[in-house]
Amino acid sequence: MTSTTLLTFEDWTLRVLPSRSKRILLMLHGWTGDENSMWVFARNFPASYYILAPRAPHPAPENGYSWRAPAPRGSWPTLELMRPSADALIELVDGFARAYDLDSSTVDVIGFSQGGAMTFTLAWLYPERVGKMGILAGFAPEGAEESLRPGALRGKQAFVAHGTQDTMVPLALAQRTIRLLEEAGAEVSYCESEVGHKLSAECLTALERYLRA
Numbered sequence: 001m002t003s004t005t006l007l008t009f010e011d012w013t014l015r016v017l018p019s020r021s022k023r024i025l026l027m028l029h030g031w032t033g034d035e036n037s038m039w040v041f042a043r044n045f046p047a048s049y050y051i052l053a054p055r056a057p058h059p060a061p062e063n064g065y066s067w068r069a070p071a072p073r074g075s076w077p078t079l080e081l082m083r084p085s086a087d088a089l090i091e092l093v094d095g096f097a098r099a100y101d102l103d104s105s106t107v108d109v110i111g112f113s114q115g116g117a118m119t120f121t122l123a124w125l126y127p128e129r130v131g132k133m134g135i136l137a138g139f140a141p142e143g144a145e146e147s148l149r150p151g152a153l154r155g156k157q158a159f160v161a162h163g164t165q166d167t168m169v170p171l172a173l174a175q176r177t178i179r180l181l182e183e184a185g186a187e188v189s190y191c192e193s194e195v196g197h198k199l200s201a202e203c204l205t206a207l208e209r210y211l212r213a
Contacts, residue, residue, distance in 0.1 A: 004039065004053075009099070012092055014054040017042070022103040024093060025049035025211070029056065030113030030137075032064030038112065041136075041199065044208050050102055054092060056115075057085060067118045077114065079143040082121040089118070090126055108211070110134030110159075113169060113197065117141050120177060124184075127152045134159040134207055136199050137166060139173040140180050154185030159210045161203035163195035 004015045015035040025045065029037035035055040042051060056065035061073070068081040097104035108131045111119035116138015123130040124144060135158065158181050162174035171192075178188050189210060193200035199207070 006035070009096055010092070011057075012054050014052055014092075015039070016053070017049075017051040019047060019050040021048045021050055022101065023049055024097065024102055024104060024107040025051045026089070026093065026107050026109045027051060027053040028067070028089075028109065028111035028115030028118045029053070029065070030111075030115050031066050032060045032062065033112070033115070034065055038110075038115070041110070041112075041204060041207070046212050049108070049211075050100075052093070052096065054089070056118075057088060067114055076139075077117050077141045079121060079124065079141045079147065082118060082141050083125065085118060086121045086125050089122060090129060105129075106131040108132040108134075110136065110207070110211075111138055112136045112199070113138055120144070120181075123153060123156065123158070123186075127156065127184075130156070132157050132159070132211065134161075134210070135174075135177060136161050136203075136207070137163065137169055137174075137197050138177065139169050140177040144180055148180065148183060150183060151185045153181060156186045157210070158186045158188045159191070159207055160188055161191040161193075161199055161207065163193055163198060163200065165194060165196045168197040 027038035058066045060066045067085045093104045116135035191203035191206045
């Protein structure tokens with residue numbers, strides 16, 4: 001992370017990797033993560049991105065941060081609980097783009113675990129604002145079926161990666177996520193590996209290719 005910069009912008013703490021490019025890549029950490037968590041994936045990401053990694057707005061119970069407000073332990077995030085953070089992220093990228101002369105008309109987004117759920121939420125609620133999306137060991141929040149809009153993601157590309165040994169986010173949730181994305185019209189690339197709740201080296205390489213395409 002030596003080339004990244006830690007910033008406070010409005011009410012957000014975020015770590016950024018500046019670029020001459022005006023194209024934004026938003027990286028969203030998982031539950032109990034923070035603005036430092038996602039950079040392990042970004043070592044070989046395209047230089048054609050101005051990368052933003054914000055800290056989620058809600059403190060998690062033990063440590064770190066969460067994209068949803070406090071909820072009963074063990075409950076899965078719902079689309080409605082994720083919506084306020086999604087709205088706030090849109091405001092963040094628009095404000096940051098104005099301040100730093102970037103293009104926020106569409107942004108590419110990748111997220112791990114709960115950050116993958118937030119990536120899905122952004123695309124579900126703001127399909128016109130999200131370009132490519134990467135959902136890494138993530139899932140579609142509960143309640144997404146009720147707001148399915150067939151064709152809303154037509155022309156969009158999504159990358160989904162999941163481990164067959166993931167006991168934190170079961171493989172069945174990745175399969176549900178793919179089904180929902182495809183029902184909304186997205187073209188999904190899927191990478192599956194025999195790992196737990198992590199991104200395998202094989203799938204990281206596939207993600208890098210996906211972002212360069």
